[in-house]
Amino acid sequence: MKKIIILGLGLLFIGASCTKVDNYPGPDSAFQGNIIDSVTGKNMLTETGGINIMLKQLSWSDNPDPYYIPSKPDGTFEDTRIFSGHYSVIPTQGPFWPADSIVTDIKGATTHNFTVVPYLEITNFTHVQAGDSLVMTCQLSAPRTVGLPQILEVWPFVNNTPFVGSGAYISQLTISDHNSPSYNLADINSTWNGGIATTTYKVVVHGLLNGRTYYARVGVRVNDSYKKYNLSEVAQVVMPPEK
């Protein structure tokens, strides 16, 4: 009996000795900043994951795996669990002209703001609610028109929380099937021309319920690699009380 106990204790010690002490520092740095629209000088109007900040840790490997920080709805980004090191960083997978990457050290709380040139700006955004319908209008302008990919269509997005965008909308209210009689996007399907600049685009959403509060905006996308949306401000729509 005693022998077994001694043997067991021995095995325990041997087993315990197998643990290695990991002496790498943990991911104790933070990286944050704003993604700024070069036209307005304010943060980009976007949504959760509407833009990604791609990081490559050059101090770790010659061919580092990319690591992405998704944007927040207010056009900021933040990750508080980043390994300290030397990085190449670029904003990507968003509705803007390809940006330049920067090379920076991230250590402690590091902040960097990126300025990007959006493909399109949504201007003169209006919304009018009548009955169970919501009419939204907007105009488009393009900071750079040469080489701008084909502009596809204007989408209405409506949700019952302020988090509204292409990743969060009530799908019964946005009908994107061309063959459906309820189709309610505004088609453009054209490269940039003077006519687009002067057109007021109108999208109508049907089927809003009384007694609810909705949040609505419009988005427009171009046929680039990522087909992400340039978005308008979010409008709050308070419906009349239920009868």
Add this chain to the structure above:
Amino acid sequence: MKKIKYISLILAIIIVGSCHKLDVPPLNIISESQVFSTANGVQAYIANMYTFLPMEDFVYEPDKGFLTGDGGRWQNFYQMDAIDGEMAGPYGGTGDAAQGFGLWPYDRIRNINILIYDLPKYASNYTADQVNEWLGEAYFCRAYTYFALVKRYGGVPIVRTVIDPAASAASLLVPRNTEEDVYNFIGSDLDSAYSLMWEPGSGGHPAIQQGAASKYAAMAYKSRVMLFAGSIAKYGAVNYVDGDARAKGFAGGMPAGDATKFFQAAYDAAKLVEGHFSLYTGGYPDKVQNYVDLFLKPNNEQIFIRQYSLSDPQRNNDNSGPHSYDATMTCRYMTADGLSRTYPSMDYAERFGALPIVNSDGTPVRFSDRADLMTALEPRLQATIYFPGATLRGLTFDVQRGTYKTFNGSAAQELSNNLNTPNDDPSNLLFASDPNQLYQNHRIVGLAGWNPSTGDDNTRTGLYLRKYVDYAKAQSACGLYQSAQSYIDMRYGEVLLNRAEAAFELGASLQADALSAINQLRDRAGAAPATVSMTIDTIRNERCKELGFEHQYWWDIRRWRTADQVLDNRKLYALLPYYVATENKYIFLKQVEPFQRTYTFQKKWYYEPLPGGELSKNPNLFPNNPGY
């Protein structure tokens, strides 16, 4: 003294015994010479090559791969057609499986290379024809495996030799070849297979063996591969994601001018197959039954198939064990075990034209019998899908989504995306979670669906797949791992479609040839012939109709570079029958399938990411494909 004698004797025995050298062939490892010096050995080696071909068969899952092991191998509803819009299935969306599973079969490629390099050493044991036939099969298998790689990743390392594992790191870390190089390599391997293999069934050579390749199979595959290459050269030049890998020709970036070269190669290869296989017509004059049997009976349309065996000793554990298609494509009501979870979308059925379910005044057509709808449809469509009212194993697909007490007005206003419709009121439109629930002695929902309480275990779209489902099997024999119908990986119907598409892409001079190929298929399908005003869309739609649910559409929309348009916030439609109680009639409504799933294809998925594990082993694989 005696002791010393004995001890020295024993020592002497031990010492003398030790003089034997231990360098003897190990008995537990089969040597190269044992394998390649007998015909049985070579055949077993080649059978193994076929077993592990990366074929997207019944058990292939786009996010898990070629399931050679147990576990999930029965779940045949996890199929590619359920991410591309052909079917509404268990996947939540296209993204669930669009990035693949990290296919990297260089172990299999090595096995094939071993045969190519070592078999000729034993050539004196066989006739020259026999050696060439085997080598041809090896080239075919190598080309097949590389195509599985290049259509996913673009350019990958080409390994033609058996690399010594002890060689220098430099020769082990093989860099990526360009996409174009890989297509040319596959083309030349298939040409080698064609020229090496014998003429089946003539000159004393045996006919084509079921499950094995032939020289004409090599050309049939060449038409598929070259059509793929031509399409991405042409359409990838305008729709792409930019990045280093594209700039270097690894993923996209083939010159658009190459398209003609590849289309011509596809056309020439398809033409070589002509006369050696034919469209199946053995079930005529019944064109419905004929098309059903095409997938169930051995016939001369099948060019390359995979067989399954019910008596396989490793039943559930390797590629030749049985599959579960019969148990998993129709609902439990008609089978002995398992469940179904994937259903043809109404979008597929509408490729054949709008279904006659709405009158000219917009009201839904009233049917006394649900089965009356399908009898007017093209025979090929009837043979591909079980419509409501069809029967299988003596049971009827009594699909019914719900019961309207009364129904007034148009079909359009009942679209499920319109809220607040006049008929859609809980006191008028009845649903039930139990098919035995009655309203005026009539079931509220059908036994075959759709019944929301069982989730997706019966049809969400109103339709069930008929292609490949064995109607002759007793219900009790439709359990898991009880199906052994062959998977047809290549049939002459596809060769005709490859030929028509390549011909049309090549220009005006071959349009008549394209038209004739399409009309051979239309005639067999029981459809009206196409006319000279045919466009590329006619040919593509014909392909989608003919090869529906054969795991082709996913690759087709990728090579046409249309996937990001056809799968763009896409919802699938269902053909849902309702019973109207006051009239004792049925109506069909076209509605978004009840789960309302959305399918979106991101452009970067035109190429899958290279597997992370391989990138970390071999830095020469960089750059990874654009967007990853």
